[in-house]
């Protein structure tokens with residue numbers, strides 16, 4: 481470090497503030513869009529895995545294994561470059577990144593949702609059936625609300641991972657926070673400053689999301705967790721289960 | 725004179741290779757109270773669950789109010805099976821069921837628990853449903869707990885919610901599966917009193933219980949099951965004086 485320059489030079493950061501904020505916005509947008517799609521896909525895949533139709537179960541199983549097994553790095557490159565090369569489907573950068581985040585996270589979330597659904601005791605389903613509710617009504621009014629409560633914390637963790645993972649979108653040139661930080665760091669020869677600020681921005685986002693998740697948990701804490709679910713079930717973010 | 729409400733015809737239920745119910749025949753008359761007794765694992769719960777097809781019988785049929793309910797056996801007859809499954813909720817909504825472990829919905833208040841069947845099965849409007857649900861809860865002595873979540877209720881109160889939830893749909897028959905077995909001893913008699921009240925009102929009931937004194941008192945007929953079969957049945961007096969060795973052994977083990 482040269483003596484003529486301060487340890488932490490804030491000036492270049494300030495000059496690049498608009499680019500940094502835009503990059504931050506794109507990163508957050510990608511993570512939020514990715515996780516919302518992942519929740520929808522994950523729920524569909526989880527329901528398929530619990531279906532009584534073998535074909536659906538098989539498809540969901542392969543889906544889960546595939547997207548949990550491939551590194552995000554590979555997934556992104558494959559969607560952005562591979563699809564054009566292989567089948568001529570050209571998806572722009574940001575949608576490519578969002579799709580990659582959605583697929584990867586849906587693989588994990590489908591397992592989370594599946595164990596959340598299984599954690600609701602069978603007695604709950606039977607009580608609903610005994611009232612004369614139809615199958616979908618039992619799912620909609622009895623199982624899913626209780627499973628939803630159970631899966632809030634692991635889903636929140638997945639969201640936090642998605643925020644941090646969005647940095648990888650830089651490899652296909654998405655102008656998100658990491659890409660902006662790289663470019664500006666090179667421009668000003670101040671890597672320490674730019675990467676520190678980028679890291680802090682991710683950290684702030686993660687802290688805000690964590691608070692949001694806690695708030696959400698408390699909102700649903702009006703009934704106890706244990707009374708609706710079987711005592712011995714454990715829900716984890718990534719339950720590996722190849723035995724089904 | 726007495727009109728058969730529910731016929732259990734030749735019902736067999738198998739789990740894997742384990743034959744849990746074997747050729748069960750039982751007719752239940754309108755207004756009758758039938759108590760089912762027998763050792764643990766003898767198939768009492770499974771029999772109740774066959775009646776409303778929560779555990780569909782593998783063979784045999786249930787005739788309820790003259791309509792026959794049975795499972796189709798052809799795996800290829802997807803449409804017939806779908807149609808039959810689609811109709812099951814209609815059968816179930818006429819049959820109330822109360823469980824050993826209450827199975828109240830923890831994410832709903834007492835009144836919401838009772839309203840669910842009214843709004844979704846009986847298609848009542850919310851206001852009407854709430855009115856019926858509140859009445860139903862008041863009947864079982866929970867008028868002051870309408871808006872409580874189950875977490876805040878005792879076991880006995882949860883079981884009352886479950887009873888109110890079933891009764892609110894105005895079922896033609898009630899099934900009780902050891903509904904006092906997981907209650908603290910001091911709460912048992914209150915729940916049994918609720919069932920006695922129903923008996924007095926003429927409700928048709930099938931009650932699985934280990935409370936022998938209660939069974940002798942409330943039942944028109946007692947059925948003794950062992951190893952998936954009905955071993956013997958009769959009036960309380962007949963069962964008290966039964967000569968069947970297994971029934972005698974069971975009664976002396978439970979009555980001491």
Ligand SMILES: Nc1ncnc2c1ncn2[C@@H]1O[C@H](COP(=O)(O)OP(=O)(O)O)[C@@H](O)[C@H]1O
Nearest residue numbers: 739742744762763764765766767768769770771
């Ligand atoms: N879902 C099930 N899967 C496999 N076996 C079962 C199932 N439900 C009950 N059984 C078996 O069926 C037998 C009868 O059970 P159950 O009807 O609960 O008896 P009871 O209520 O008289 O104690 C038991 O041996 C039990 O292990």
Ligand SMILES: [Mg+2]
Nearest residue numbers: 768769770902
């Ligand atoms: Mg039982």
